[in-house]
Amino acid sequence: MASDEKSPRLGIGLDIGSTATKLVVLGADGAVSHTDLMPTGFSSVDAAARALASLEAAGFAPGGGARVVATGYGRVAVPYADKVVTEITCHGRGAAHLFGPEGTVIDVGGQDTKVIRLRGGRVAKFAMNDKCAAGTGRFLEVMADRLSVSQEELSALARTGEPTRISSMCTVFAESEVISLVGRGEPRENIAGGVVESVAGRVATLVASAGGSAPYYLTGGLCDNGYVVERLAALLGAPVTTCSEARYAGAIGAALAALDMG
Amino acid sequence: MTDASTPIELPRTFEEFNEQRRQSFLKVKDFKQAGGRLVGYLCSYTPLEVIDAAGASAVGLCGTSDEVIPAAEEVLPANLCPLVKSTYGFAYSQKCPFTHFSDLIVGETTCDGKKKMYELLGELKPTHILHLPQGRSRAHEREGWYQEVVALKEALERLYGIRITDDTLREAARLRNRLRRATLALFELQRAEPPAMSGVELMSTMFAGTFNFDVRAYVESLERLGEQRRAEAEAGGSPVGAGAKRILVTGCPVGGVIGKVGATIERNGGVVVCEDDCGGERTNRFMVDEDAPDILRAIAERYLKINCSVMTPNEDRFVATREMMEKYRVDGVIECVLTACHTFNVEAARMECAVEEAGVPYMKIETDYSSGDLGQLETRIAAFIETL
Numbered sequence: 155m156a157s158d159e160k161s162p163r164l165g166i167g168l169d170i171g172s173t174a175t176k177l178v179v180l181g182a183d184g185a186v187s188h189t190d191l192m193p194t195g196f197s198s199v200d201a202a203a204r205a206l207a208s209l210e211a212a213g214f215a216p217g218g219g220a221r222v223v224a225t226g227y228g229r230v231a232v233p234y235a236d237k238v239v240t241e242i243t244c245h246g247r248g249a250a251h252l253f254g255p256e257g258t259v260i261d262v263g264g265q266d267t268k269v270i271r272l273r274g275g276r277v278a279k280f281a282m283n284d285k286c287a288a289g290t291g292r293f294l295e296v297m298a299d300r301l302s303v304s305q306e307e308l309s310a311l312a313r314t315g316e317p318t319r320i321s322s323m324c325t326v327f328a329e330s331e332v333i334s335l336v337g338r339g340e341p342r343e344n345i346a347g348g349v350v351e352s353v354a355g356r357v358a359t360l361v362a363s364a365g366g367s368a369p370y371y372l373t374g375g376l377c378d379n380g381y382v383v384e385r386l387a388a389l390l391g392a393p394v395t396t397c398s399e400a401r402y403a404g405a406i407g408a409a410l411a412a413l414d415m416g
Numbered sequence: 417m418t419d420a421s422t423p424i425e426l427p428r429t430f431e432e433f434n435e436q437r438r439q440s441f442l443k444v445k446d447f448k449q450a451g452g453r454l455v456g457y458l459c460s461y462t463p464l465e466v467i468d469a470a471g472a473s474a475v476g477l478c479g480t481s482d483e484v485i486p487a488a489e490e491v492l493p494a495n496l497c498p499l500v501k502s503t504y505g506f507a508y509s510q511k512c513p514f515t516h517f518s519d520l521i522v523g524e525t526t527c528d529g530k531k532k533m534y535e536l537l538g539e540l541k542p543t544h545i546l547h548l549p550q551g552r553s554r555a556h557e558r559e560g561w562y563q564e565v566v567a568l569k570e571a572l573e574r575l576y577g578i579r580i581t582d583d584t585l586r587e588a589a590r591l592r593n594r595l596r597r598a599t600l601a602l603f604e605l606q607r608a609e610p611p612a613m614s615g616v617e618l619m620s621t622m623f624a625g626t627f628n629f630d631v632r633a634y635v636e637s638l639e640r641l642g643e644q645r646r647a648e649a650e651a652g653g654s655p656v657g658a659g660a661k662r663i664l665v666t667g668c669p670v671g672g673v674i675g676k677v678g679a680t681i682e683r684n685g686g687v688v689v690c691e692d693d694c695g696g697e698r699t700n701r702f703m704v705d706e707d708a709p710d711i712l713r714a715i716a717e718r719y720l721k722i723n724c725s726v727m728t729p730n731e732d733r734f735v736a737t738r739e740m741m742e743k744y745r746v747d748g749v750i751e752c753v754l755t756a757c758h759t760f761n762v763e764a765a766r767m768e769c770a771v772e773e774a775g776v777p778y779m780k781i782e783t784d785y786s787s788g789d790l791g792q793l794e795t796r797i798a799a800f801i802e803t804l
Contacts, residue, residue, distance in 0.1 A: 227791060242799030266792065277803045282796060284782065 163416070164220035167408030168205050168235070169244065170194055170228030173264030173291060174375060175201040178405035179214045180413055184251075188212045189402055198228025206234060221415045223408040227265070236415060244407030246270045246277040249371050251406055253395055258366035260357060260386070260394070261374040261403070264291045267357055269364040281364035287325040289356025291375050294382075296325055297349040300332050301342055309381040312350040315343030320352045328352065350385055358389040368392035373403035424448045424517070427510035437511065444513040447473075447629065453576060454629075456518035456541075458503065459526050460694040460722055461548055463565050463715050465704065467522070468588035468631060469580045470572040475514040476626030477521060479503035480672030482785035484511055491536060497756045498784040499672060500529040507540050514627065515541065520575055522568065524548045526726045527759055544571050551728050552720045565716040585711045589704040591631050598638040599625075599700045605645050606689040607744055610656040612649035615663070615688020616678045622695045623671040656687045661804045664744060666692040666737055666767065667751040667760050672785045676793060677752050684798040690744040693752075698723055698736055725759035733763075734770035741776055747804045748777045750797070755784040777804060 163182040169175065171194060179188035190208045194201045202224075209215060216222045216234045224235035225244040232238070241261075245268060249259040255275035261268040267289050270280045287293050298308040318340055322328040335345050361370070370390055376382050377400040387394040399406070424445050430438065448454060453472035457464070467474040479502025488505030506512035507521075515521070523534040524546040534545055546564045549557035569580050602621070605612035621641065628634040648654075663686045670677060670693050678688055692698045702721045708714035723733035741749065749771045753761045764780045771778040779800045783789055 227795070240795050240799035240802055242795065243802045277799070279777070280799060280803075282792065 162219055163413070164214060165409040165411070165413030165415075166209065166214065166216060166220055166222040167244070167248075167405040167410070167412060168202070168222060168224045168226075168232060169241065169402075169404035169408060170198045170201050170205075170224065170226040170231065171241075171264055171375075171404070172227055173295075174401075175205055175226075175228070176402050176405040177205050177208060178402050178409045179209070179212070179220075180406070180409040182413065184410070184413070186406075188214055189405075191401070194228065198231040201228060202232040202234075205232075221412040223412040223415075225404050225408040237411065239408060239411050241404050242268060242270060242280050242282075243277055244404045244411065245373055246272055246280075246407065247275070247410055248403030248405070248407030249373050249400070250275040251410060252373075252397065252399060252403060253371045254369070257369040257371055258361065258364075259371050259373055259403075260361060260366075262289070262291055262353075262357060262372070262376045262382075263374045264295075266290055267360060269357075269361050269366050271364060271366055279364060281360055283356070283360055286323070288323040288328075289353055289360060293325050293328070293353055293356075294349065294376075294379075296329055297332055297346075300329055301336070301346060301349075303342075303346070305379065308346050308349065309379050311343040311346035313347075313381050315341065315345070315347035317347030317351045318344040320345075320348040323356070350382055354382060354385040354389050357386060361390060370394045371400070372396040373400040375401055377401050427516055429510055433511070437513075441513040441516070444517045448517050452629070454514070454518050455572070456514055456521040458521070458523045458530065460699045460724070461524045461526065461546065461719050462522050463568065463719050465585055465588035465592050465715050466565065466569050466572065466580065466712075468592065469569075469584040470576055470578060472519070472572070472576070473629040475518070475629070477503060477506070477512065477515050477518070478626070478669060478671060479506050479512075480623070480785070481506075484509045485785065492533065495756055496533075497527070497529045497754050498786075499669060499754055499757075500527075500533050502672065502785060503530075504533050504537055507537055520544055520571070522546065526724065527757070529756065544568060548726070549720075550726070553729070558717070558720060561720050562713055562716040565712060565719075569712065582711050585715065586706060588631075589706045589711060589715060591635065593703045593706060595631060595635045595638065596700045596703060598635055598642060600697065602638060602642045602645070603690070603697050603700070605642065605649060608649055608654070609662075609745070610654040610658050610660060611662070611687055611689050612645045612654055614655055614682055615665070615691070616674060616682055617655075619670060619674045619678050619688065619691055622691065623674065626671070626695070659685070660687040661685060661747040661801050662687060662689040662745060663801075664688075664690040664692055664737070664741055664746040664749045665752055666698075666749060667764070667780075668754040668757050669693050669695060670752055671695065672754075673752060673783060676783060676785075676787075676790065677750070677781070677797070680794055680797045681750065681801070684794070684801050686748075686797075686801045686804075689746060690740050692737055692740055694722070694724060697740060698733065701736075725757075725763040730763065734767060737767065738770060738774055741771070741774060746776060748779070748800060750800065751778065751780040753780060753782045755782055 165180040177190040224232035229238040259270040377396040455472045456477040484505030487509040488501040704718040705714040
């Protein structure tokens, strides 16, 4: 893309995740100019097109001094991207920007969970969950559906319950297990508690296997889920820091990479 | 057992095969019809010199495709190594000409999956199982293994009604050593910066070599390839970009994941400079002492040195990998574990320490022959290379 001296320098980060598409525009000084969040839906090509419409509507059309870096599992579906970078690198960079250059980033996404060890603001090592949905946002989604509650209600219920142990790791088997627990008349709050314990436990195991250590930062879609964050901190034995912007960590990292391109 | 008068049968499903597969079947059938002897083998512990000395062609039968896995799962459990399932699946579905036309299949008691699969394979094909010891540090293990190699020699002598002499064994050892040296020379071209070849080319060449009927012709073709690539590299014609990150791939045999792992590494800014698996330098660097007074014992000793994770202890594998990390100036190590390969998967924890102690980043991936995890694998590999 030809550089236009007159247009302002902008870094546009687009993170097309399996569940949500996140968009962040950073000014040359690194300040956030625009954010947007939309469901990815069936097609990441379509999500990329909707993100472009959002950018244009907000007056941040790509081109000129505005560079685009795409990340997330749909990163290859963005025809207007100047560069693609993996979500590991982007989440690491975004988290370092939000929280600090040293620590362990835990990203619980829709289809996978990542643990990233940061050293000097760079990714030193990472681990991802195996190819299954245990310990991911998807697991919570499926179980909330099965209990006919929203994810917020699931957390609220879980807080009041005495967690029932859910032994299946596999989401499909765990769903059957939940169905049989419901059938046995187990209180919903106990099942909800078990669901949250299962996710937090899976994530904590992944953190340990990646050699993660405090301080811990949570990014991704669960950052506003206070109870999951609380349980995770309890299992890790150290506070887990997060904030609402943390769901944009990948897009922020991508936007910073876009700014680097000049 | 095979003479020109015995008709050689094609599998009953031959008519359903595609043209390429029919051609390979016909080619191997012609080889057999002309009196050719064919012995299939599975792991790198099979002493190939003994097969060579029996005047037979040794072909590797390790399955590398998921095409026959659904068929294999009619008999084998799903939660098993894809290589084991694929190997059995090719025999069960009669889709591999080499398996189908083998006079004998030689297996070794390496991992549990293979060991027990051979019992089922034995119901389909004649097999000879070498009892591999679990270690090599004790005298009785070395002696036991030697006796196993003697037993293989005797089995082949009975099968073909021949005598295998020391002279033919020694001649086979000389030729196999020459093949090993040619292979190492090819590997060593990857020491250049940038390396002389893409890793995918190197891995595919090694893989294709396991299907060669004629050792001498194969040695000559490898030597020619080495000369050609060396000349191209010296003329500055490396196909690899100057900034590519230099990756050593260690762990399970990679023949079935060249596209999934090798090509993914090279599509994402890396290049495989060292293949540290049983078809790679880890194994090929061991030579037979061609001048040893007891040549059969020397052959047995050479094979027992192979550093597969089925051995315990297996310290030499870490030493070898560290040496190769230095030799090839690698930027990162990717350990490739095939699903349900317990020995490499468990040993990976120690390999991770050995690699990281040397200050080199390490990542383990677990995968099989399916395409289900392509996206995740691509993300992991690309992210790992981005961190280097």
